Amino acid sequence: MTMNMKSGEARTKRRGVWRAAVRGLALACISLPGAALGFCLSLLSIALIPVGVGLVTTPYVLSGVRAFANWRRVLAAEWGGVRIPREYRPLPDGSKPWSRTLVMLRDPATWRDLRWLAVDMTAGCVTALLPAVLLFYPLEGLAIAAGLWRLLDGGDGYWFGFVRVHDQGSAFSAGVLALLLLFFAHFFTPRLLDVHFRLTRAVLGSNQGELAERVRVLTETRRDAVDASAAELRRIERDLHDGAQARLVAVGMDLGTIEALLDKDPAQARELIAQARRSSAEALTELRELVRGIHPPVLAERGLGDAVKALALRLPVATEVSVDLPGRAEAPVESAAYFAVSEVLTNAVKHSGADRIWVDLHHTDGMLRASVTDNGKGGAVVEAGSGLAGVERRLGTFDGVLAVSSPAGGPTMVTLEIPCA
Template identity: 35%
Template sequence: MATRYGQGYGEWVGPALQGARGWTHRLPAALRAPVEGRSWKEFCYLLLSLPIGIMMFTYSVTMLSLGAGLLVTFVGIPLLAAALAGCRGFGALERVRARALLGLEVADPEPVPVRRGGPMGWVWAVLKSGTSWRHMLYTVVQFPWATFSFCVGVSLWATGWALLTYPLWFWVFPVYAGQGGIQLYGDGTHHIYLDNPFEITVTALVGLLFTLATPWIVRGLTTVDRLLVLGLLGPSRLATRVVELESDRGVVVDTAAADLRRIERDLHDGAQARLVALAMDLGLAKEKLAEDPQAAARMVGEAHGEVKTALQELRDLARGIHPAVLTDRGLDAALSAVASRCTVPVQVDVDLPSRPAPAIEGIAYFTVSELLQNVSKHARASRASVDVWRVDDRLLLQVSDDGVGGADASGGSGLAGLAGRLDAVDGILVVDSPAGGPTRITAELPWRSV
């Protein structure tokens, strides 16, 4: 016994069914389409579209007409709101049906924004909701399309299978209908029937053509249904963009907070600790200055070394916040400086017509810096390269190495965090790192001029 997971998870697959599926998957897609589960689901979607479309169309037109006709009275306003609320309910049903039969995942639209309490607050919120009116538009537009697709799909499906199986049931005509077979032509003196073996075979072949073509035609018809559901029953572009911006804002806030914690930790554990020790050493040297000048001089010398170390740590910390070379000379010089600190030879090629905005420039710098750190720590590479260029209104960065590969941006890895930070500014991170290498990581950022 085998259990497979995914679509249809938890479904028991016996040995016979496994063999049948293996056999069908060895067929070309054009030949196995008539017996695929996806084709039958899409055909079932077309079958259900007509009765559901009739129900939705009747409801929406009736309620809309009744509500509009009664607008001269107060009753029409809540009737219109009830009509829109009902259309939203039908929209929820359609999203479930599209998910089950078409495999189309559509997020629920934003809820009705009720800003004032009471029934009238809800009525006005529903009437002002663009999402509600889009749902009503769907119930009106879907009906004629459902009628057309139902007629086309059922006619082609029935014709194809009927003709394909004609050799199995043509005997019905001479036995029960008193004629040789399907009648192609007939008048008072002439009759043409499909009744000899050659004609029966040709009929089956024509049915085979219909049967093979029908799933693709049905797929094209349901593509229009997918577009209707996506465009009218999902969240609006504005609402989706607001959600994205809210998520990106959270990422930016979390990243900024993490950076502040890192700076505080580096200051506390590094430069601050060294300065405290320096102050203590200088205090001891001051006490010993009169009684043991040589020991005091030795302690002052050690303190001088500590000052140099603290200054270097502060420079490194400042470089991690925002390097001066990036501000003064741009990405080319800044990335060359980063590459010089990498443990493997790095070739840097920056081809930009001008400098991007400081924010984008900073993100590009830290992205390459983090990727080169990964090369030094994990890649086990002998060489690497950094390429930076502009395409239209996008800034592209690519870091490549000849290491062992296997870099993964999923889970809680550093690449996942980097991808999240890029996403916060509408950027993209693409990781191509097969096992055994080479690794090629491409980052794409919006181009914003200074």
């Protein structure tokens, strides 16, 4: 079985080498004429703007260049796994050609496209052609070693690389060189194609779009964190006001009454003392519940795994918890993960109709992952005002993500990930 797996991997790698060479050859054949045509037409159209012709033709030419660049972005993503964002400024709808021309010429992405065309028909063509050359050129050396050099010999011999083939011995040397090149092609052909796509990203892409997106995400998560903190403070204030504070006020009033009744009605005073003791015990219980809601003691003392297990024991639904954590994360990360899992479990108990729940906690690749699966009716969605939306906002503060798979009829699987060491 192991040998079959190894042979399968070898076949897959060979197919990857040939695929990279063929794709590189196709890109080279497209890069030179396509980029050259787009570059020359763009320069000609822009040059004709002062005489008025370019005002009409430039939007169409640049739109074609953008379509060509976007197509290459798709190939870079599909063939090389290199993603190049599109960062064109929006064009006004229903505008005249000259206004579209001005908008496109003011767009920095337009000039990046033109620079990329110049690079693509030169260095881009070379880097795309290298994988094919590295794989196909040694085939010529093997043909020479097989005796084809006699047909190609023009009297002075035939050169293959640095070997001058003029007899059977030099032909054998050419064959050895060809095999050596094929050996290198087996390992480096796919990587050379990656060089082409990375060159494309270096010229065609820009970090501004990624930075702007990062700033937008950070702004939203900061606003969500501020809103969540304000809501949490209001909840704590409301719980203290309506619960423990009201009971402590009642205890104080009872103590005042007891003080006045000690000499007049000792029996009534004893009843009020017992009532005050009960009220103080209830206030203490509510304070403990409030503290547990802010940061459970078991979470602080024993970590996320044991805290989730303790949480599962209190659920009315049979819950199985699997924990594989090599250590403890930072306290804010543990707290966020605990309350996120708690909210997901609460939703599962309330809305799924499940009779069994599975929780899995593990850490891999620098990510704390938690998944909650139930065998309920499904149909869970992340929408505004829902508990899952609140979980998503909580995780966003830590650059975490939430994924929900809940087809109609179930099962439902909610997965959350938080980056952490």
